[in-house]
Amino acid sequence: MNGKTRETVKTTYRDAIREAIREAMRRDERVFLMGEDVGRYGGCFAVSKGLLEEFGPERIRDTPLSESTFVGAGIGAALGGMRPIVEIMTVNFSLLAADQILNTAATYLHMSGGLFNVPLVIRMATGGGKQLAAQHSHSLEGWYAHIPGIKVLTPATLEDARGMLWTALADPDPVLIFENSTLYNREGELSVDAGAVDIDHARICRQGNDITIITYGASLYKVLDAADILEKSGISAEVIDLRTLRPLDDAAYLSSVAKTHRALIVDEGWRSGSISAEVSARIMEGVFYELDCPVERICTAEVPMPYASHLEQAALPQTETIVTTVKRMVRKNG
Amino acid sequence: MAEFCMPSLGADMKAATLIEWKVKPGDFIKRGDIIAVVEADKGIIEIEVFEEGVVDKIIVPEGKNVPVGTVLAIISSMKEPSETKEEKIVEGQVIEKKETALKLEPEKVLVQEKPVPPLPEVLEGKKHFKVSPLARKLAEELNIDVSTIQGSGADGIINRADVEKAAKERELKKKIPVTEKAKMPKEVEYQAGMRRAIAAAMSRSNRDIPHYYLETRIDMTRALQWLEAENQKRSIKERLLPAVLLLKAVARALKDVPGLNGYWIDERHQMKDEIHIGFAISLRQGGLVVPAIHNVDKKSIDELMAAMSDLIARTRAGRLRSSEMTDATVTVTSLGDLGVETVYGVIYPPQVALVGFGRISEMPWAENGMLGIRRILSATLAADHRATDGNRGAQFLGSMKRYLQEVSML
Amino acid sequence: MTEKNIREIINKHLTKIAPEADLGELPENANIREELDIDSYDFLQFLIAINEEIGIEIPEADYGKLSTIEGIIRYLSARMG
Known part of the structure; x- marks a missing residue:
């Protein structure tokens, strides 16, 4: 094998994200995943399938159907020293948690006079093209990009699906990751040693x-x-x-x-x-x-x-x- | 105040280059004055003005090619208070004037309501050229006038490529020695322009005008005898050419049969009282110009000879006037000098008739049971069948024949 | 005035009317109106110019004698004596 050619493996966008979550869970015990149907069901886009079996219900937590509640819980956990990954089913439902995201997560560092960071990561599906109709298909990432105090990531490639999460978790402030739902099945080659990527550059x-x-x-x-x-x-x-x-x-x-x-x-x-x-x-x-x-x-x-x-x-x-x-x-x- | 616009100097003229201003701001002008010289496909033409007033502002500079209808200058009438001028120039359109008309003369509203035509695109200083920011910056760096560039981008925007092309062309022009680029191409281009103008007018004529042709032979013996006797009395400079008699006879006959003098415009036959005969003059370098001799019916034979000589001389020198290019009501073409027997002409639109003359030649001629040698002229009429019928045409030729046979009637 | 002078005058005025013509190539006995495409107006202008230059009246009846270069030279020489 040519020394310059890195070994790759065939994978999908969905698997790359799951691999990112798995790696984060393994590397840092403060990391946990929470959201609607992420546990037993494996996530409505099947991203977290198998993780409950691997990490147990303490770290892969199913939540009630109340975005405001579980995003608020995520903020609290982050303030308490944890590194939560909160999954919201689609960006449309994130609006139910808009108060938590905008009024709490994004402002807390400022309102606390710089005392408290909120190291929270929220993942959500976005975009149309899967015939999920007008309540599940919009692209509101541009709205969130309006808000100072948070970061807005839109991974398009397998590398970014695989690598953005760890960098986001390492960020001291809230980071929102928007996964376009048409990308989950996208296949491609990913380097076997793929890992964290920067989130600062186009x-x-x-x-x-x-x-x-x-x-x-x-x-x-x-x-x-x-x-x-x-x-x-x-x-x-x-x-x-x-x-x-x-x-x-x-x-x-x-x-x-x-x-x-x-x-x-x-x-x-x-x-x-x-x-x-x-x-x-x-x-x-x-x-x-x-x-x-x-x-x-x-x-x-x-x-x-x-x-x-x-x-x-x-x-x-x-x-x-x-x-x-x-x-x-x-x-x-x- | 009036806008002095680039006139249309013929049915198919689209644009012309303003080559010389004969007036400057502040000059007093009166109707008929020549105020500018333009170069159109047809040649160099002196433009007359039809207002009286003072030249207020020259808008199009010398050397600029502009479309027909472009405002060339602003002329203010003597009465108008001068403080309102600036405002109106800035407005560019005489809207205020129309509003006044609305108030004062409500019955004219319908006539006035025609939308004010948009300003032609070439007005100096008013037109905002669409130039991309990059192209504008580049043009400034290269010292290129964007108003001279044709934009190729979406919506005609002038972009970087256009400026670079203009810069390249300027470089090329610099490299060609002056002697090579001067004379010939201009002459060739002038020829090509005239050919295009003739081609357009004649194609339109052949396409739109249902021509009918009538021919007659005229015994010119007595007319020419009269002419020769007349010329014998005259010094060489005052001698008359047979063409003068022909022009005069055409004008006389048109008075008798006015239907052939005028235009067919907008599906309507428009007869004219004035008889301005467009006289086909060929140019040595090729091509043809048909300037008008005005009011032929009102001119004496001598005045007509003088007018014709003047017109031919100015045509060949390329110094015609705008009115001569535009207001002919009928055309006469004479090819007899070249030995042509009979002319079947193509009408110059929107005119409705063309009279053609062939050679005057000696022929055996039978009259009143007697055979003799006479000098015979073949005269033809090509006429627009939409405007007149053969009967009217025949009346015209008959009338013309009578005048030529009895010169005293001319 | 010599024949050469007359020829020069003729050439000068013909060149004005037909600047593109190569008069050196024109045969002495060629019909100038046909060869140089001179119409009746141009011809009259030519005769007026000759008249102004050398002062000889040319009656219209004599136009026929002036159709060639040699004819014009002969006609003018004869009248200048």
């Missing part, structure tokens, strides 16, 4: 010169597909995975846009007041004089997510739209 997934496409989460794969198609038309797209929506890695995308002079943001959230709006604004603020055409955005249609599959797909950002938008923006003259 990543350039593909180098290019004609346009920078900025995205995160499940949209990354649609963007990469679009970049392949665009390459055949002679358009070289640079693709950036933001990875962390709060704090944004401004330097990464601003320097890329300064190189390509064009920017498109693909965001599964609704357009108005979205993270794409924030990124667009920062591009104007940071590299206005480098822009060779207006910044554009492709977001989810501003409707409650439809149940019918074709309508749901029509509402979500799609590869073809990305391709046509980029072609219009780049318009190579011969």
